Amino acid sequence: SVFHLGAQTIVGTASRSALSTFEANVRGTWNLLEACKTNDRLIERVVVASSDKAYGVHETLPYTEDAPLQGIYPYDVSKSCADLISFSYFHSYGVPVAVTRCGNLFGGGDLNYNRLVPGTIRQALRGEAPIIRSDGKLVRDYFYVRDAVQAYMRLAEALPGEKFTGQAFNFGTETPVSVLELVDVILKTMGRKDLKPTILNEAGNEIPKQYLDCTKARNMLSWSPAYSLGEGLSETISWYGNHLGYAPAKNAAGVR
Secondary structure, three states, X not given: OEEEOOOOOOHHHHHHOHHHXXXXXXXXXXXXXXXXXXXXXXXXXXXXXXXXXXXXXXXXXXXXXXXXXXXXOHHHHHHHHHHHHHHHHHHHHOOOEEEEEEOEEEOXXXXXXXXXXXXXXXXXXXXXXXXXXXXXXXXXXXXXXXXXXXXXXXXXXXXXXXXXXXXXXXXXXXXXXXXXXXXXXXXXXXXXXXXXXXXXXXXXXOOOEOOEOOHXXXXXXXXXXXXXXHHHHHHHHHHHHHHHOOOOOOOOOOOO
């Protein structure tokens, strides 16, 4: 079993360095799939971790798996290409591959504090105002990492079934929220509603609204998320509190 999880995952980094992003996300994908093709006797299944960014900008939301892949910014294009390469290796060479397209992943263990969830939690633990690099209006589907792991495993267990190979599956909470709404939930959960975010409005090459329809995964894989957004954030906040050595706030409130 092969899980292709390696990628350059930061939109801002992709915008500043398109070539290295294409090297990692596009060349990295075909290198891995070429190795799987060459060693086909050893490979029963390949799960390629993609992203909702592969769809690009669409007026019709939520995204379904049959929506065109039309990324225009470097990161989005890299994911669109990786998906198409995956399908090409299935149709041309029979590599037993399927693609996951997830919302914005969050959870304990992510130490990139430039990302919204870990950055906001760390700032709130320190008593600092959260920094929002966008205008706060971007809408996303935030997806807890424990649910993502279960989704990947469920798909892997279904492979190499012929109904699943060469297919893409959306995984998410189907609960779109704006950046400002997410920060508000985090601060409320942490009992830090006194902190007001600073909005820099300097993010570029971002898709305004993205969220997923997960009907296909529910119907074909009998999958649904085990955690609500609030439950996932509560566990995540606890992880960072322990990791960074902060006791939980006495007035912290759980949010479902």
